[in-house]
Amino acid sequence: MAHFSEILVSFFIVVGGIFGLVGSFGLVKLPDTMRRLHGPTKATTLGVGGVLIASMLYFLLFEGKLSFHELMITVFLFLTAPVTANFIAKTYMHLKVKPSELPETSTEYGWAGYDDPPVEVTEQSEKK
Amino acid sequence: MIRKIFPHPLLSVMLTVVWLLLVNSIALGSIVMGLILGILTPIFSAPFWPNRPKLRNPLMIMEYMAVVLWDIVVANISVAGIVLFKRNQDMRPAWIMVPLELTSPEAITVLAGTITMTPGTVTSMVAADGRSLLVHCLHTDDPDGVRDEIKNRYERRLLEVFS
Numbered sequence: 018m019a020h021f022s023e024i025l026v027s028f029f030i031v032v033g034g035i036f037g038l039v040g041s042f043g044l045v046k047l048p049d050t051m052r053r054l055h056g057p058t059k060a061t062t063l064g065v066g067g068v069l070i071a072s073m074l075y076f077l078l079f080e081g082k083l084s085f086h087e088l089m090i091t092v093f094l095f096l097t098a099p100v101t102a103n104f105i106a107k108t109y110m111h112l113k114v115k116p117s118e119l120p121e122t123s124t125e126y127g128w129a130g131y132d133d134p135p136v137e138v139t140e141q142s143e144k145k
Numbered sequence: 146m147i148r149k150i151f152p153h154p155l156l157s158v159m160l161t162v163v164w165l166l167l168v169n170s171i172a173l174g175s176i177v178m179g180l181i182l183g184i185l186t187p188i189f190s191a192p193f194w195p196n197r198p199k200l201r202n203p204l205m206i207m208e209y210m211a212v213v214l215w216d217i218v219v220a221n222i223s224v225a226g227i228v229l230f231k232r233n234q235d236m237r238p239a240w241i242m243v244p245l246e247l248t249s250p251e252a253i254t255v256l257a258g259t260i261t262m263t264p265g266t267v268t269s270m271v272a273a274d275g276r277s278l279l280v281h282c283l284h285t286d287d288p289d290g291v292r293d294e295i296k297n298r299y300e301r302r303l304l305e306v307f308s
Contacts, residue, residue: 036221043228051267052238055224055283059264063221085166092163099261099268106269106281119279122272123244132273 022078026071033067040064050109054102061098066091150184152191155200157183198249198307209302216263216298224264227284239288241266243278243295250275252307259299266291 040060047053069087076084107130116131126132151157164179165171200206227236247253253275257268260280270279285291 036225039225039228046228046233048233051269051281052236052283054267054281055265056228058262058267059221059224059228062217062262062264066217085169089163089166095258095262099258102261102267103257103269106267110269118240120240120242122242122274123277124272124274126273126276128270128279129273130270134273134275 022074026075026078029067029071029074031067033064033069033071036060036062036067037064050113051106054105058098058102061094065094151187153187153194153197156187159183160186198251200306202305205302205305209299209306212298212302213259213263220264224283227265231284236284237286239282239285239291240269241280241282241285241288241292243280243292243300245276245278245300247300247303247307248275249307252303253278256295256299256303260295266295 037060040056040058043056043059044053047056069090073084073087076082110130116127119128122128126135161176161179161183164182165175168175168179245253245256247256253271257271257278260266260268260278265283267281268278269281271277272279280291280295282288282291
């Protein structure tokens, strides 16, 4: 049984490690910033996820107690990682991407980084 | 009166649970401390969320999380394949415009975060009037298909969660 537990824990560590490695390799291999942004999303989801599952299993199977810190790490990662990615994307677009290279929005207003919001919306938010 | 003490019951419960998870024990002392935090924080932070959306359909929230977790695993494997085995010049990255039916800022934030966390797509910008999202896709032969999948898999479910 202990043998089986060890194999299970190692399996998740290896899976996490592989996806972390592929994510980092993507950073080196992909040619431009927007495409490179896709690497870290892999490393933070399955890469970290695999290690966290392994950690929970280890404490459950070997120490006999449930550990919930891993769940909190997952929650905090899912809250913060998209914000960082969005900031990097926006900064890059401000510096390198022209609005003409992007698809049109579904309404007459352009993308937030290049165009002003509708006037009535700003007035409403100022009143609040 | 009860509204005054518990302006946001769900937030109170969540804060208490998060505190217990952080302490990693269910001793009486940590429950009391968690309850104090859970009751005081919503009272003091109430001015920051004047028009919070109502969450409904808790079953759909569970289904949404399950769908997202499953998609993360599937997309991870397919994107790993693209990164490892596709030459850079064969890749067809694309900007995709996703028109939104969601209106509340919280719901749009959840959708944008979900799109970023599923590998292969990154939310880059929102339209000035908040009616569309700009998504960057690592590699796709069918930009319209990606857009429809985002709308069918995620937005449809979020529409049922946020009223």
